[in-house]
Amino acid sequence: MIRWLRLALIVAVARPLARFFTGADVTGRERLPVTGPAIVAANHNSHVDTLLLLTIFKARAVHLVRPAAASDYFLKDPVIGWVSRNLIGIVPVARKRAGTGEDVLAPARQALSEGAIVVVFPEGTRGDADDSMAQLKNGVARLAEAFPQAPVIPVWIQGAGRVLPKGEVVPVPMTCAVLVGEAIHWEGRRTPFMEGLRDALLALKAQAPPLRWSEGEDG
Amino acid sequence: MQILDTVRDFFAAQPPVLLWGLAGVIALLTLAGVVARGLSLAQPGKDYRELHTRIASWWVMIVLLSAALLAGWQATTALFALISFVALREFLSIAPTRREDRLIILAAYGAIPISYACVWMDEYPIFLVIVPVYAFLLTPFLMAALGQTKGYLSRVAMFHWGLMTCVYNIGYVAMLMRVPDSEAPAGAAGLVLLLLVATEFNDVAQYVWGKTLGRRKIVPTVSPNKTWEGFIGGWVSTAALIWVIGPWLSPLSGVGLAAVAISLPLAGFAGDVTMSAIKRDIGVKDTSGLIPGHGGLLDRIDSLTFTAPLYFHLLAFFAVDKF
Numbered sequence A: 001m002i003r004w005l006r007l008a009l010i011v012a013v014a015r016p017l018a019r020f021f022t023g024a025d026v027t028g029r030e031r032l033p034v035t036g037p038a039i040v041a042a043n044h045n046s047h048v049d050t051l052l053l054l055t056i057f058k059a060r061a062v063h064l065v066r067p068a069a070a071s072d073y074f075l076k077d078p079v080i081g082w083v084s085r086n087l088i089g090i091v092p093v094a095r096k097r098a099g100t101g102e103d104v105l106a107p108a109r110q111a112l113s114e115g116a117i118v119v120v121f122p123e124g125t126r127g128d129a130d131d132s133m134a135q136l137k138n139g140v141a142r143l144a145e146a147f148p149q150a151p152v153i154p155v156w157i158q159g160a161g162r163v164l165p166k167g168e169v170v171p172v173p174m175t176c177a178v179l180v181g182e183a184i185h186w187e188g189r190r191t192p193f194m195e196g197l198r199d200a201l202l203a204l205k206a207q208a209p210p211l212r213w214s215e216g217e218d219g
Numbered sequence B: 001m002q003i004l005d006t007v008r009d010f011f012a013a014q015p016p017v018l019l020w021g022l023a024g025v026i027a028l029l030t031l032a033g034v035v036a037r038g039l040s041l042a043q044p045g046k047d048y049r050e051l052h053t054r055i056a057s058w059w060v061m062i063v064l065l066s067a068a069l070l071a072g073w074q075a076t077t078a079l080f081a082l083i084s085f086v087a088l089r090e091f092l093s094i095a096p097t098r099r100e101d102r103l104i105i106l107a108a109y110g111a112i113p114i115s116y117a118c119v120w121m122d123e124y125p126i127f128l129v130i131v132p133v134y135a136f137l138l139t140p141f142l143m144a145a146l147g148q149t150k151g152y153l154s155r156v157a158m159f160h161w162g163l164m165t166c167v168y169n170i171g172y173v174a175m176l177m178r179v180p181d182s183e184a185p186a187g188a189a190g191l192v193l194l195l196l197v198a199t200e201f202n203d204v205a206q207y208v209w210g211k212t213l214g215r216r217k218i219v220p221t222v223s224p225n226k227t228w229e230g231f232i233g234g235w236v237s238t239a240a241l242i243w244v245i246g247p248w249l250s251p252l253s254g255v256g257l258a259a260v261a262i263s264l265p266l267a268g269f270a271g272d273v274t275m276s277a278i279k280r281d282i283g284v285k286d287t288s289g290l291i292p293g294h295g296g297l298l299d300r301i302d303s304l305t306f307t308a309p310l311y312f313h314l315l316a317f318f319a320v321d322k323f
Helices: A002-020 A047-055 A059-064 A078-088 A105-113 A140-145 A190-207 B001-013 B018-042 B049-071 B073-094 B098-119 B122-144 B154-175 B187-213 B228-249 B254-282 B299-300 B304-318
Strands: A025-027 A039-044 A065-070 A091-092 A117-120 A152-158 A177-180
Touching: A002 A047, A002 A059, A002 B304, A047 A065, A047 A152, A059 B228, A065 A078, A065 B073, A078 B187, A078 B228, A091 B001, A105 A117, A117 A140, A140 A190, A152 A190, A152 B073, A177 A190, A190 B122, B001 B187, B018 B049, B018 B187, B018 B228, B049 B073, B049 B187, B073 B098, B073 B154, B073 B299, B098 B122, B098 B154, B122 B154, B154 B187, B187 B254, B187 B304, B228 B254, B254 B304
Parallel strands: A025 A177, A039 A117, A039 A152, A065 A091, A065 A117
Antiparallel strands: A152 A177
């Protein structure tokens, strides 16, 4: 029941909303996975990233798509928590408890073992709208190591930070380009894997249209 | 059977010339599709995918526009309000903007419902001034009120340019639909059809002439692919087209028809080159990837932002009593 409600909301409400606010200008849509387990790794500047990544998949793959999201942010309020879990379908990541010995990636592993397409933002948190990329966290490598058969698809989202930057509440329509890259596969070592992912994301960024956006007064 | 009757009545109520005009456009596009298919078969080594995508996109655009024109002024106004929105969104997204500009960007979109409401209410005198005078004054005031003075003039000019081309000038297409059907041989929709066919034909004709005969570059620093041969070939063919089909679709004749035939292709060329200069300044090739094979919506309607007001004013001056 909730599964159908989620699909209906994503296709009939979230998709038109995403088109209105961003134009959802996707290049390489055919490279998006339609079956799981698969990992989609994207840069992160805005909540719009999640909206876009939920809505650009083919309708038959939508029920598999599960964005990883910080449990300290999305699960603190019971209402937002219910919506996040059931309608957005998030995989919670307890990022504040990383390093305490607790396995913060357990829910993501569980989802992948159930054949989900897990969307991760390896930068960890939303960055500024100017298109710099933060240091990537290697949780994505640990997931790829646990599921070596799952392809890792790099996605660069250009301009989402202009639509709804961190700290703002009113979205403003601006075109966003979404560039989907070729899948990367786990080949046994973390450092080369992370370097490969970083290079793939930067290569996609280089193909994106220039972003003439400045955060400061002096732009 | 009832549905068939409704469909028949719907088409019977349309001016026959309009239906012939739309049928002509569809026939031309079908022909283009057949030629493209033939080229692919004749030269299997060459890649004609770009051409096929372009033609497929033309089908989508022409079906949407024809449906709106047949449905009437309400649907056409709604469609062009949407076109204005997407074009303005593309323009503001390629233009240099700052985080502090977000509120003004939001306010700029507000000009769209206001301008198109004037079309909807048939308030031509207000439509004429609401964007070029009042949005023109309000935008810089809003920026000043928010305390933004850095790069002030160039930023204000950026907003003005976006509002005038994407909202005001494109709005003239919808305003044309408010010409009483009795004033034009194929109704108001026929006037819009003539404008759209002439503008897009001019784009395509310039491209084809330039590709086949182009030698001498016309504006090398702005648009290196444009040539004198393409420009003149497009001008002459479009003027001839307007001269031949103009009397069927519009009340124009004699001097008025000649004025439109001669000036519309020039305006289309000017719109194309001006938008190219802006894209070159910003450093983008296309305004977005919305229309496969064509680029962004603004890439497709750049000529229309110049031809629509000119065509409207010439019609108003020479032939249409209402405006």
